[in-house]
Amino acid sequence: MTGETRRYESDELQELLASGYVAGALQGPARRRFETLMRSRPALRRRVEAWENRLTALNDTTPAVPPPAHVWRAVQRRIAPASAAPAAATSAGGFWNSLTFWRPFGAAAACLALLVTAYAGYQATRPATPQIAEAPAQVQPSYVAVLEDEANQPVLVVTAFKGPWRLTVEPLRDLTPYQGPAQGKVFQVWAIEKETGATRPLLQVSSGDVLREPLGEDGWNAIKTSESLAVTLEDAGPAPAAPSGPPLFSGLCLNLKGPTEI
Known part of the structure; x- marks a missing residue:
């Protein structure tokens, strides 16, 4: 199993890709690659079927409501x-x-x-139904962002969890080509605020390994008030006050828990 293939064994990534596939957010080569993966991964097919059932039930039982x-x-x-x-x-x-x-x-x-x-x-x-005792469920992320490059290729998946607050950054491809010949550089992840467009630094990525870091209250607030996340190439060391150039990758920050998430 190659490193690229092992990345798709992540439960979090499989859930994100399955929901995106059913919703139609996966297009072009990414959608065809996902369909190839489904043919050899029964668990992935089950996740897709689960999302289809969820959204079918939503469509059948929820009356149309004009959006604000x-x-x-x-x-x-x-x-x-x-x-x-x-x-x-x-x-x-x-x-x-x-x-x-x-x-x-x-x-x-x-x-x-x-x-x-x-x-x-x-x-x-929906009305509560009696539940059979089960093993404790895996903690699901509260927020997720798939960051894409200028060619619309997914590069990083950023997931935010609460209880405790923490952030996971998972590269989907080799980051070396994006660094170029520059030395002493890191990938700086920024949160872009919804109302003002202000940029707030979250963390730095220096390798292609999965990164897991705790978040303080300021970091969690930056995530939950953000419309999107973006990544720039910056000098290693303390985070700058603002990006020094245009983003290499970016993507919308999605609230997976709904409007009640705080």
């Missing part, structure tokens, strides 16, 4: 042509506020975010 106006505005901001944005906003915010960059990542991830959030709300409101 602010939801449509948020979606439009992600997928509208860059020409629709005022020129002043682009010049003031620079690359980090440019719709040109965020547009490729927005539509599929927004679809998955709405489905996951709606399902969480459905689960919270």
Whole structure:
């Protein structure tokens, strides 16, 4: 089993990919690669079937509810042509506020975010049913972000857990080509705040190994108030106050627990 194949043995990654496949967020080569994996992994097929059953039940039992106006505005901001944005906003915010960059990542991830959030709300409101005693369930992540490069290829999966607060960063491919010839550089992970677009440093990644780090209260607040996560290449050492250049990877930060998560 190769290192690339072993990455797909992660329960967290399998759950994320299965939900994305059912929601339609996996497209192109990534979707075909996932279908190939399913043919040799019965457990992966079962996860897909479970997500299909969940979303089918949601579709059959939940009445249609018009989305609030602010939801449509948020979606439009992600997928509208860059020409629709005022020129002043682009010049003031620079690359980090440019719709040109965020547009490729927005539509599929927004679809998955709405489905996951709606399902969480459905689960919270459905009548309780008697439960048979089972072994303690594995702790599920509260937030997840799949960070993609400029070619829309997934590079990192970032998951955030509570109880205790902690963060896991799992590379999906070799990071060396993204570093180039530069020496003494690290990949800095940033949280991009929803309301203001402000960047807040989370942690640094220096190798292709899975990284697990505890989060303090400031780090958890940065995650739960973020719209997306991004990664830049920075000098090793203390995190800079702001990114020194455009992001190498980025992706929306999805709340897997629904609106009740704090």
